[in-house]
Amino acid sequence: MTLDQIKEIVAQGESHTFEFKKSTALLHAAFKTVCAFLNGEGGTVFIGVTDQGKIIGQEVSDKTQREIAEEISKLEPSAQSYLSIDYVPVDNRNKIIFIKVKAGGHIPYAYDGRPYHRVQSTSPKMPQHRYEQLIIKRGQLNHAxxxxxxxxxxxxxxxxxxxxxxxxxxxxxxxxxxxxxxxxxxxxxxxxxxxxxxxxxxxxxxxxGKDLPLDYPQCQIKLARFKGVNKREFLDSHHLNGNIFELLEQGELFIKRHLPVAAKVVPEQFRRIETPIIPFDAIREALLNALAHRDYSIREGTINIAIYDNRLELYSNGGLPPGVTLEKIKHGFSKPRNYCIADVLHKCGYIETWGRGIQNIIELCKEARVPKPQFFADDLEFKVIFKFPHSIKPELLKEVEMSRDNLTTRQTEIVEILGKLGEASAKKLKQSIKIALSERTLYRELITLRNMGIIASKGSTTNAVWYMLKNK
Structure with missing residues (x-):
């Protein structure tokens, strides 16, 4: 690195990956940051630059180099292969010392007996629970x-x-x-x-696994439909345990039950076109990714699906594996945390191509012309947010999502009857409908209207009472 290159970096100020120290008198503080870089995405420490960004340099003697070597020896486990140190002259007397740090391959690292992590442009001590979590992961590097x-x-x-x-x-x-x-x-x-x-x-x-024992509490999914745009009030909530395929099925059923589907009949083609507010394939891909790649070593961990009036959030505990960043996986990088699980899902066709998950989700949403999904990742969780093109707040007849023209004659009659009666059993509806139809056909129409978000039911399957969804 040249002095001019350093000047360009220094002009931008300290950041998540750059830190300035005035001199080696602050070597202890500098190596806290080195430790934090090892535990994160890497970075560079410049010694000989003030906090204000003034380049002053300092004298570098044999003693200076010995002091730096001594501080390196305080890093555990050994991090020598992840550090490179160079000296760039400022003038005939002084030099800038820059310590380039790669992301460590055996996190968590500790300096002088304590672990540190990077938070924006600071390097505080790593929380104990996070350190313990990473220690467990490090123990699993050879055997996930x-x-x-x-x-x-x-x-x-x-x-x-x-x-x-x-x-x-x-x-x-x-x-x-x-x-x-x-x-x-x-x-x-x-x-x-x-x-x-x-x-x-x-x-x-x-x-x-069947009837998974208490040894696998992490094989769980939490499902919730909230009223409004926050978590103040539940409309529906379930905590379910099971194997991957059971959790996938239950998650999909919950999503399809609560996300509206606009339906339109194309007369000349004698078929019905249904368009979900968010492509189900995109949400399924996100759910499969969470099931395949989440951190199962966290016993209290879970997958969460939260549906609000304006968005769907899907998140899992554990964040990304060491050495994996959000930007990398957005560009197709693949490093399965759970290789054995991912391999089976790949063989049976649930995962088409490793490294394509996020790209598939983005492309499916783009094709459907819905808002681009948002992705967030930190040390604790990985989250996908699907924003709806419009609110799914329950409204009478869902006027925002469809017009009466989108309903068949039979569906329109069912809606009108429920609008007059307020609520009715399937038997009562069958008696009231002018167009003769079988119980099976009626039930199919009721399920279709429910999936559209127009009606809902209460009570057991055999004695269900159907009613219109109204403004609350």
Whole structure:
């Protein structure tokens, strides 16, 4: 790096990746920042630059270099390979010392016995819970959590019907030979690399576990539909436990139940076109990514889906794996945290191509002409926000989303009857409708209207009472 290049950087001021120190008298503070850079995305410390951005340099002697080497030795684990130190002359006497730091490969790092992390342009001490979380992750660098033996679990704890179903999908996807369909569960698990030392691993339980034991509380999804745009009042809420495929199914059902679908009949084509407010495929991709790549080592962790009047938020605990940034994955970078889980999902066709998840989500929303989804990631969670093109606040007949012309004659009659009666059972509706129809057809129409967000039901399935959704 040249002096001119340093001047350009210094002119921009301190930042998330640049820090200035006046002299080596502040070497202790400088190495707190070095430690924070190791635990983050890397950065550069310039010694010989004041906080105000004035380049003054300092004398560099053998003693100075020994002092720097001594501070490096206080970094644990060893970080020598992630640091480079250079000296750039300012004048005939003084030099700027710049310490370039790469993101460490064995986080968390500690300096002089304490860990630090980067928060904007500061380097405070890392919170204890975060440090402990990273220590666990570091212990799993050679063996990720999903590849560890499922202590206390046996093949009998797996849903064998589900295993066979997934095998069929993998065969259809040409990822397994047709002969795999007739193989034993133990052989199939070996094909999926879900066995280690003759014992099933955590990935097998996450993927196929039935009645998951208390040892897997993290196999959970929290679903909520809130009234308005904040969390003050629930309209619907569920906490569900299960394997990946069960959680995926329950998450999709909840989303489809609460997101409106605009429907339009094309007479000349004798078919009905349904357009969800956000493409279901985009939300499914986000949910699959969360299920495949979340940090399962956090026992209290979960996946959360929160639906508000103006947006859907989907987030999971654990943030991104070490060395992975949001910008990298937006450009197709792939480093699966849970390789064993992701590999099975890839083989059965749930994940098409690794590294394409976020790009697929963005492209699907762009094609549907809805707002571009937003992505957020930090050390604690990964979040996707889908903003709706308009509010989904319940309104009589959903006038914002569709006109009466979009309903069939039969659907219009059902809506008019409920508008007059206020609420009615399926039996009462069948008696009131002028156009003769079977119970099955009526039920299908009611479900369609409910999915449109026009009507809702209460009570059990057999004794459900249907009513119009009105302004609240």
């Amino acid at each position: 959590w999903d590849s560890l033996i499922a202590i206390g679990s046996k093949p009998e704890d797996l849903n064998h019907d589900l295993v066979l179903s997934i095998v069929n999908q993998a065969v259809n996807n040409k990822e397994l030979p047709a002969s795999a369909i007739n193989e034993s569960t133990s052989k199939i698990l070996e094909r999926f690399k879900l066995v280690r030392d003759h014992q099933i691993i955590n990935a097998a339980m996450v993927l196929f």
